[in-house]
Amino acid sequence: MRFCRVLFVTAVLAAGVMPSAASEALAQPKPSADEFVPLDEVPPEEQIPAINLVAAAYGFVWIVVVGYVWSLGKRLQQAESEIAALERKAR
């Protein structure tokens, strides 16, 4: 008889707690990594100062442009000297 009473109380408690736990879980879903977070709510340690991003962008452009101009100039110079050597050989 006592066992039945304990079982009844447990069942009543479980029936009362479980739906509320389930609804809480539905109401507050776990934050996901892909979830949108407004920028002003992002924690300070995750924010990157705009000046760093602007400097990186402008620095990258300059490095690519200077690097490419240098590489193209070098390739042109090599081709010109090869042509001159071949023409000398042909004469």
Next chain:
Amino acid sequence: MSRLNQIELALAGMMLGVSPWIIDAAPYESTMGLVQKIFYYHMPAAWLFLLAALVAGVASGMFLFGKKKDADGWALAAAEMAVVFGIITLVTGPLWARKAWGIWWVWDARLTSSLILWMIFVAYLLLRRYGGPGSDKLGAGMALFGLANVPFIFVSVNVWRTLHPQTSVVPTLPVQMGGPLWFCLTAFLLLFLALMSMRARLERQRVRIENLYLAEDEA
């Protein structure tokens, strides 16, 4: 390097050298603030990326269907420009997006198709470098495929929902922001013209070297 190329390069260098001061004088965009200044390099690079892909595709078409051999050199030069200006676009964009959107990258129509276009021209250059005989015609076909992607990239922001601003932004810019943009675009365009002409010249020299080696073998 021709005299015209030297003038174009010097002018582009001077204009790009003073551009940070001109951009600094432009007003801040109300919602994005300082990070929006990346726009003044990002947008000209993106336009020239598409222009280079367009030139490479048209020149490849002339080479394939019009049997114009010189056009192949121009296609190769333009493909290299597409890779250079494409990497500038694809790196500066995410640096801007990180602050403006809170993420580095989204797989939307504009960004994904731009990445695909860049990869097409990287593949084109690899094919031309290591493909051996016949790679010129195969490469021309790839460049035509890249050309077909250009209008898709341009209209993608107007057709699909995306975080990227629409094409209607530029015509509505105030003069204080439009001035620095057109200044940077002119500088980038001069740079593009000089570099493309130099790259096409390098290709003509390579053809000349091949002919000299052939003449040497025959002699």
